[in-house]
Structure formats: C-alpha cells, structure tokens
Amino acid sequence: MRQYKVGIIGATGMVGQRFLLLLENHPWFNVVAVAASPRSKGKRLEDAIGAKWAFETPIPEKYKDMIVFDATADKEEIASMVDFVFCAVDMKKDEIKALEEAYAKLECPVCSNNSANRLVEDVPMIVPELNPEHLEVIEAQKKRLGTKRGFIAVKSNCSIQSYVPALHPLRKFGITDVLACTYQAISGAGKTFETWPEMVDNLIPFIGGEEEKSEVEPMKVWGSVEDGKIVKAVTPLITTQCLRVPVSDGHTAAVFVKFENKPERDEILKIWEEFAGEPQTLNLPSAPKQFIHYFEEDNRPQAQLDRNLEGGMAVSVGRLREDVMFDYKFVCLSHNTLRGAAGGGVLMAELLAAKGYFD
Numbered sequence: 618m619r620q621y622k623v624g625i626i627g628a629t630g631m632v633g634q635r636f637l638l639l640l641e642n643h644p645w646f647n648v649v650a651v652a653a654s655p656r657s658k659g660k661r662l663e664d665a666i667g668a669k670w671a672f673e674t675p676i677p678e679k680y681k682d683m684i685v686f687d688a689t690a691d692k693e694e695i696a697s698m699v700d701f702v703f704c705a706v707d708m709k710k711d712e713i714k715a716l717e718e719a720y721a722k723l724e725c726p727v728c729s730n731n732s733a734n735r736l737v738e739d740v741p742m743i744v745p746e747l748n749p750e751h752l753e754v755i756e757a758q759k760k761r762l763g764t765k766r767g768f769i770a771v772k773s774n775c776s777i778q779s780y781v782p783a784l785h786p787l788r789k790f791g792i793t794d795v796l797a798c799t800y801q802a803i804s805g806a807g808k809t810f811e812t813w814p815e816m817v818d819n820l821i822p823f824i825g826g827e828e829e830k831s832e833v834e835p836m837k838v839w840g841s842v843e844d845g846k847i848v849k850a851v852t853p854l855i856t857t858q859c860l861r862v863p864v865s866d867g868h869t870a871a872v873f874v875k876f877e878n879k880p881e882r883d884e885i886l887k888i889w890e891e892f893a894g895e896p897q898t899l900n901l902p903s904a905p906k907q908f909i910h911y912f913e914e915d916n917r918p919q920a921q922l923d924r925n926l927e928g929g930m931a932v933s934v935g936r937l938r939e940d941v942m943f944d945y946k947f948v949c950l951s952h953n954t955l956r957g958a959a960g961g962g963v964l965m966a967e968l969l970a971a972k973g974y975f976d
C-alpha cells in the first residue's frame with residue numbers, strides 16, 4: 618500500500634490528540650502537518666496542547682516539536698503539503714462548513730469528524746461496515762464543488778455508533794420502531810474529570826443537539842443513493858433520550874426494537890456473530906476482526922471493562938431479551954473517541970485509501 622501524507626486540523630483538541638496517538642505507527646498514514654486555531658499558531662505542538670493533553674500515554678516524541686499552523690490562514694500551505702486532512706474542530710457550524718469546503722476546493726480531501734456537513738445530500742456519512750456504497754456520491758459532490766480530487770467525507774455522530782451497528786443487520790426483519798436511551802461519556806464533550814469536576818457524582822439529562830442527531834443520522838446511514846444524492850430512509854421510527862453520565866470514555870445505549878417479522882433470539886445472536894463488512898473483507902489496518910461482540914453475562918457490557926475491545930473499534934452488546942412493549946431490548950457500548958470519533962475517522966480514511974479516493 619502506498620504511503621499518504623496527512624494533516625490534522627484541530628490537532629490540539631481531544632479528538633485531534635486521539636488522531637495523533639492512532640497515527641503514530643500507522644502503516645499507511647504519516648502526519649506531516651498539524652493545525653488549530655490562531656491561538657496555537659507558531660507554537661510547538663506540545664506547548665500548544667499544554668495541560669489539555671487528555672491521555673495517560675504521553676504525547677509521542679515525533680510530534681512534540683511540530684509547529685502548529687493556523688487552520689484557516691495557512692490552508693493553502695497545508696493543502697500543498699498533504700494528500701488529505703482529518704478535521705475535528707470546535708467552531709461554529711457555518712465556519713466549519715466553509716473551512717471544510719475550502720480545503721476540498723484546494724483539492725485536499727477532508728475526512729471530517731464534525732457535524733457541519735453531515736446532512737449535506739452529496740456528502741457521504743460513513744460507518745465503514747454499514748454503508749460503504751454511499752462513497753459513490755463523491756463524484757457528484759466533486760462536480761458541485763468543481764474539484765478533481767477534493768471532497769468531504771464525514772463520519773457519523775458518536776452516539777449512534779453504539780446502537781446503529783447492532784440494528785443494521787437486523788433490518789431484513791423490517792424494523793418498525795426503535796427507542797434508544799444513550800448514556801454518554803464526558804470525553805464526548807471534549808472533557809475530562811479534571812476539566813469538568815461538576816460531572817463527578819452527577820448526571821445531566823441534556824446534551825445540546827444530540828437527540829436530533831441520534832434520530833436523524835441513522836436515516837442517512839440507512840439511506841439509498843439516487844442521482845448522486847443520498848435519500849434518507851423513512852423507516853424505522855426512532856426516538857431517543859441522551860444523557861451525560863460520569864464516565865470518562867464509552868457511550869452506552871439501552872435499545873428497544875420492534876419488527877414486522879420478529880426473529881428468534883438465537884437468529885439475532887447468529888447474525889451479530891457473523892456480521893462483517895468491507896473493512897473486515899479488505900482487512901483494513903484499523904478494522905476490528907469481530908465487529909459486534911455479544912456478552913452473555915448479565916452485567917456486561919461495562920464501560921470500564923469493554924470499551925477498549927479490539928482497540929476500541931468493536932461494538933459490545935449484551936442483555937438481549939424479549940420486551941413487553943417492543944419485541945426485544947438490549948444494551949450496546951462503543952468507545953466514543955475511538956470508534957465514535959478518531960478511530961472511526963481513521964477507518965473511513967483507510968476505506969477511502971483502499972478504494973483509490975486519495976490517488
């Protein structure tokens with residue numbers, strides 16, 4: 618596989634730091650440019666991150682002395698240095714949209730972790746095991762942007778990464794209704810217990826915009842490609858409640874589901890066990906060998922025990938049982954800054970690379 622030069626836009630943030638760790642020894646991707654806000658411009662990356670470094674593993678030596686670019690002012694220089702960029706920034710939606718389009722128009726593909734472009738019809742929102750066929754719309758997007766190789770591809774919100782993979786292979790039974798309550802870790806807000814001490818011994822029953830994303834984004838992931846656009850699915854009906862809980866990493870979802878044709882419990886377990894997608898077939902470097910792990914123990918999955926399964930790229934499921942109002946209920950867990958953010962972004966980029974989108 619050829620080597621690709623990569624930029625990280627938002628390298629000083631929580632997700633950006635995850636990218637740094639995941640790409641330290643990546644077999645295909647080499648980080649050659651890091652960028653953040655004008656506040657960080659010109660600083661050594663280690664100094665720009667300072668006390669915001671959020672992981673026990675220290676910042677890798679190879680990145681410490683890299684000089685941070687200004688993501689907006691230096692975009693031409695960055696685009697000329699790299700084959701593509703990862704983007705995870707804390708800016709206003711319209712500013713992110715403009716920034717990502719500007720990179721794409723500089724013929725620099727963007728693998729985005731931001732929500733700004735997620736619902737644009739010709740921007741694929743990819744969970745690599747679920748909807749790799751949506752990459753098709755990139756051709757139409759390039760026409761709209763007037764580019765030859767520049768485009769934007771996004772990954773979905775971290776909350777849906779826990780329950781949509783488990784529902785996806787069950788769609789053949791005609792899922793009609795889904796209720797999902799998510800219990801979301803504080804790293805999802807870019808925070809640790811040090812930076813958000815109010816979350817110790819606490820629960821906050823509101824995460825801005827999260828319920829809307831959790832209900833709408835699955836419909837795009839399950840949508841179909843028509844005339845260069847992704848047309849959203851119209852079923853199932855999904856309702857969610859998203860709560861912030863005092864967990865450092867790992868989003869849990871309690872899921873209830875109703876089918877047109879109710880499958881047997883054993884059938885569901887067999888489908889989860891056998892479920893694999895293109896990342897597994899293509900043997901992509903970050904792909905989990907087993908995408909969905911089912912636990913028979915009543916007290917699993919647990920955030921502390923199971924979030925790092927397969928490098929934090931697998932989805933853990935447990936407690937599948939019949940329900941009196943719906944057909945079944947179960948619990949899912951995924952690591953929100955690995956599978957749900959940077960890891961999911963890296964896997965999407967590996968899929969794009971394997972399919973020649975960066976050549």
Ligand SMILES: NC(=O)c1ccc[n+]([C@@H]2O[C@H](COP(=O)([O-])OP(=O)(O)OC[C@H]3O[C@@H](n4cnc5c(N)ncnc54)[C@H](OP(=O)(O)O)[C@@H]3O)[C@@H](O)[C@H]2O)c1
Nearest residue numbers: 627629630631632653654657688705706707731805807958
């Ligand atoms: N945390 C998660 O689990 C998660 C999951 C999925 C998606 N996301 C999304 O990923 C994005 C980043 O999240 P995060 O948790 O990493 O946030 P964060 O820790 O607050 O980091 C924000 C990053 O954005 C940069 N930034 C802020 N203003 C900027 C500007 N005007 N121009 C360029 N860069 C600017 C910051 O640079 P400075 O250091 O210079 O300020 C920093 O690198 C958000 O869109 C978030 O919704 C997060």
